[in-house]
Amino acid sequence: MSIEPAPAANLSEAAREIVEVGRFLSVRNFVPATSGNFSRRLDARTAAVTRSGVDKGELVEADILVADIHAPPPKGSSAETPLHLQLYRDRPEAQAVLHTHSVVAALLSNLRLAEGELVLQDFELLKALGDTRTHEAAVSIPIFPNDQDIPRLADKVTAMLQKRTDLVAYLIAGHGLYTWGRSMAEARRHVVALEHLLTYELEKMKVRR
Numbered sequence: 711m712s713i714e715p716a717p718a719a720n721l722s723e724a725a726r727e728i729v730e731v732g733r734f735l736s737v738r739n740f741v742p743a744t745s746g747n748f749s750r751r752l753d754a755r756t757a758a759v760t761r762s763g764v765d766k767g768e769l770v771e772a773d774i775l776v777a778d779i780h781a782p783p784p785k786g787s788s789a790e791t792p793l794h795l796q797l798y799r800d801r802p803e804a805q806a807v808l809h810t811h812s813v814v815a816a817l818l819s820n821l822r823l824a825e826g827e828l829v830l831q832d833f834e835l836l837k838a839l840g841d842t843r844t845h846e847a848a849v850s851i852p853i854f855p856n857d858q859d860i861p862r863l864a865d866k867v868t869a870m871l872q873k874r875t876d877l878v879a880y881l882i883a884g885h886g887l888y889t890w891g892r893s894m895a896e897a898r899r900h901v902v903a904l905e906h907l908l909t910y911e912l913e914k915m916k917v918r919r
């Protein structure tokens with residue numbers, strides 16, 4: 711049975727969810743310094759997105775800006791806003807998008823970039839991702855080379871999302887993780903589960919050396 715998407719949020723609910731998730735991810739060291747950015751869909755046309763350059767563990771409501779998903783990003787919003795808006799266009803069911811910068815996401819994506827993807831398999835925790843129901847599933851996480859040209863990177867991600875309807879996340883090499891969900895709770899669960907799964911994968915590489 712698939713999970714019903716959470717209803718779109720009003721701006722103050724969305725801001726509260728974003729501030730809360732920022733604290734949650736920051737205490738786990740998933741968004742060091744001013745890294746990471748978050749968003750929450752408001753309706754079919756708009757999303758709330760974090761301001762650029764602030765510590766994402768110390769967000770306040772005024773750091774949450776409203777973006778039109780079909781228009782250029784609002785002034786002052788995250789440098790990576792195009793990656794969020796593109797996801798709301800490509801995945802109508804997406805209600806929240808979270809971007810984190812953990813050590814394991816940056817390191818493993820660097821080490822495995824040449825493969826173009828990580829295929830996660832044989833872990834019980836895979837069942838925390840989307841509609842995955844068994845550890846026997848193979849969950850693919852594409853890895854894109856890092857790029858300071860965010861619109862160009864967003865175009866590459868869009869091309870991938872159009873081909874692959876099964877995706878729940880992607881990595882940017884040496885940079886971090888993007889994941890999304892049908893609610894903020896689901897997106898947050900994806901971050902936590904993926905952090906563990908990436909750690910398992912990295913440990914597996916050490917054991918096999």
Ligand SMILES: CSC[C@@H](O)[C@@H](O)C(=O)COP(=O)(O)O
Nearest residue numbers: 744745746747762763764788789
């Ligand atoms: C502090 S370096 C990280 C940034 O370059 C970027 O990748 C990032 O995640 C945060 O950018 P921001 O513009 O604050 O949303």
Ligand SMILES: [Zn+2]
Nearest residue numbers: 745746885886
């Ligand atoms: Zn980033």
